[in-house]
Amino acid sequence: MTKVTTLSEAVASIPQGAHVALSGFATARCAMAFAHEVIRQDLKELTVSQCVGAMDADILAGAGVLSRIIYGGGSRGRTGQHFCLNRAIEQGTIIAEEYSSLSMAFRYLAGSLGLPFIPIRSLQGSDILKHVQEVAPDTTGTITDPFTGDDWLVLKPLSPDVAVVQVQVADEEGNAQILGPRWENEEQVKASKRTIVITERLVSTEMIRREPDRTLVSGFRVSHVVQLPFAAHPSSVFQAYDFDEAHIDLYAKASKTAEGFQTYLDQYVYGVKDHWEYLEKVGGMQHLNSLIADPLLGY
Amino acid sequence: MTKVTTLSEAVASIPQGAHVALSGFATARCAMAFAHEVIRQDLKELTVSQCVGAMDADILAGAGVLSRIIYGGGSRGRTGQHFCLNRAIEQGTIIAEEYSSLSMAFRYLAGSLGLPFIPIRSLQGSDILKHVQEVAPDTTGTITDPFTGDDWLVLKPLSPDVAVVQVQVADEEGNAQILGPRWENEEQVKASKRTIVITERLVSTEMIRREPDRTLVSGFRVSHVVQLPFAAHPSSVFQAYDFDEAHIDLYAKASKTAEGFQTYLDQYVYGVKDHWEYLEKVGGMQHLNSLIADPLLGY
């Protein structure tokens, strides 16, 4: 039963106001082609969640798509802050429900296992907890451990409406592999009500059956499978391609101001019809070819 | 820093009365060579835990090594019950702290993540819960979900003293891969205070670095690495060898009575010096060669 479709169809399945979990981590496996299409389709009031803020969330924040981000903080590493996200939070146009990496991972884990709550040692004594108790008073609580009598902070499970996960390999049913470190992507997918898989390569189910221990995303969780090359550009996809350093620098500079960011959007998102035109715009095959990963290094 | 040692040294590291998590599931990846050496070294009063009862626990129960088993029930499949285990429980010589597969897996998971308790929907309304509340009153409790007001059963985490895990591939540091389904082995290892790895093949750390996403057991959790071929015989090891149907039948018949089982022990455990003599006794290289797995089928 094939779920292979276009990016445009997959994005069209997401209602205004939905909660979308995104697979990016800083500058790795960000759902960029997906984010661009969300912006072009003019989705609004989305909630986005991920453990560590990534370029996919930043561009959505900059384009005014988000009303809330649920995350654990994060940056682009040494190329700077997520300027759009930080600006939107400072200006109060989006609400930041901010935790830590493990709190987020545990919230997804609890969602993935059908746990009603999950205890955690993190956050206690911090202003993160105070802030969360203000902006999202229903996501934390205190429980007395029946075995020791100790008080524990507990977190509410997170169950996004859709997980959007950028992977290297998937079949038409949505069975998918993630190569390299997986951060919280497995828990995001399992916690979400359904999953959209964006894959670099589409393979036969026969290939999935050859290495069943690599299947992190089960087909039965997946509603749409979209195959597109370089769909995470300018972020990296391990074993597929490296990040595009020059383009990330360009994005970093542009996004430092709202005006600069608008120019970037006009050029690279609104100024192109689809992902294929975007790939042409950022340098086409000749440039993209230079990013292809060395199979030994993975980048 | 090599942790490679002999089976005899590895078993000698386990104190009387320890809680040992075993990696077997029914007739697959049972820690048989390990169990035989435990019997020969005359360990006593061990607690054994595993999700589903396996041949490794059965032979230890029959030999009088155990004082308690913490498990979720189980059998040898269509070749019958675990007669030694059932006999010992019926006669009251060992205490069965009996849950279900998921309760056990969740107890290990909680132990592996440092959670003080874990909620579960299972067991409620069952006599399993009543029985556990009698034999182990400190492992279950009730908590009111602070988010919904519902009452939930919670389980206490399980943190065995040692996990003994039969794997296909490991390096000298104990970094190990499990091929095929993994049942609760990953959570057992991560929940335990330390791990003894019994591996069919010893590989260089360089091989581990080639496929880091396959490393389920981290070297820093491991105290001893023992390389022995056919160490799970007569159970199966996926991608290494099939179960030995004739020998399992022989074991099944022998273990139906205490006397028959004693004869089996005298012949195959006490009657041999070590695992090498055992392999000779069960048919030697010619017989064992016939069990080697087909790489396509895995059995």
Added chain:
Amino acid sequence: MTVAKEYASFELMAAAGARELKDGEIVAVGLGLPVVAAFLAKASHAPNITILLELGVVDPEPLEIGVHGLSDPRIWYRAKIHASFVDMLGAVLHRGLVDVGFLGGLEIDAYGNLNTTLLGDPKGKFRRFTGSGGGNDIASSARRTVMIMRHDARKLNEAVSFITSPGYLRGDGERSALGLTGGPSRVITDKAVLGFDPESKRMKIESIHPDTSLEDVLENMNFKPIVPDDLPITEPPTEEQVRLIREEIDPKGNYA
């Protein structure tokens, strides 16, 4: 579909079990005849069901079913996923995604409570059996449960000697009061297909198998199920279903 001219009792049970599965459903399958029934459904009317084995196997395509239940690597062959208990029973079942739990049983009672742990022996003592495995988990969290077992008065009692896997407990909403949704939907024996009354949650006969009678069905039960006025005959397996079981699902006759 041509009805099979001759078939074994277990083949009819497997066919009746298969019929309980709708295409596209996620099915957690326990060891024994449920395995045959689930593969039969997948090979015939329900190609898009997802078959889960609790130890961490999804949608295998075995060449033969094997003899050692779920631990036999034969039944892991060509799976789409090899994973773990936590993945199967946690992230699918406990997460609420399993449509049907498919279990074998040792003893069942009028409210669908299942015992796989202890049976009284003639000397008045108890004998131990397999216990739960994933059975209790599946019966607690699946949206509905289908059970397959022998039709034998010693095994069909008003109350089981040990509730391993909860059915409707003593009826009267006792199950849902504990926060357990779902519950038993069918019990398939070698004499009848039984269901549960929506109100009282007590077992009721849905159909009786060919070559048996209501008398035979009732005589071999230790409690009185609800007997509807209209009592159909269980549909026998088709020729194609019998061929699938014998040639493709269980070619070595391990379940015969």
Added chain:
Amino acid sequence: MTVAKEYASFELMAAAGARELKDGEIVAVGLGLPVVAAFLAKASHAPNITILLELGVVDPEPLEIGVHGLSDPRIWYRAKIHASFVDMLGAVLHRGLVDVGFLGGLEIDAYGNLNTTLLGDPKGKFRRFTGSGGGNDIASSARRTVMIMRHDARKLNEAVSFITSPGYLRGDGERSALGLTGGPSRVITDKAVLGFDPESKRMKIESIHPDTSLEDVLENMNFKPIVPDDLPITEPPTEEQVRLIREEIDPKGNYA
């Protein structure tokens, strides 16, 4: 070991950080200079430390450190494990197995509380920074925490403007009362190595770097740390350490 004749300030900081790690320890490493320090320790006196990166990487052997922090695949190269947050921050850190958490900071206070979230700007508003990532988790669950940061009066305050990662909170056992063990053990700046008084949990100077003075150290702090009578000079990096940083750990000079 010959002391290096010339070295950069960050090289001394990396060497001082490396010195905090004992062989065999498990170290959770945050992005920035802690990465250089941890690899330096592993390449010199502590070959058996285990290096964890929160996103799911254990013991990589990178050819170069890369520019994008933990998300740069250069730093995943030749790892022994590629796994997940739940594995690293859950099954190792929260499980209680991390000996040392190694963090960079934006602002720290007298009790080792770390702020990486909000800094006041001259207009009296706040500017947002990275927030926690795994920092809060590491500071909450590691057996001890080592921090590396700039020695700058705006960043070394009596109390931070936002506690992202808890140190000893306001001292007086406030941390342990919350069930948090561990706590900050060292703060390494470009002017000094600081520790914490075992009783009051207040920051105290352990050593000051060559080519600086106690006056310089104190002038550039917005609170008064405990100053011991005996104040050693921080040991400079060795020639071999400087060579390792320049030639093997960060050959492209990304951290220079």
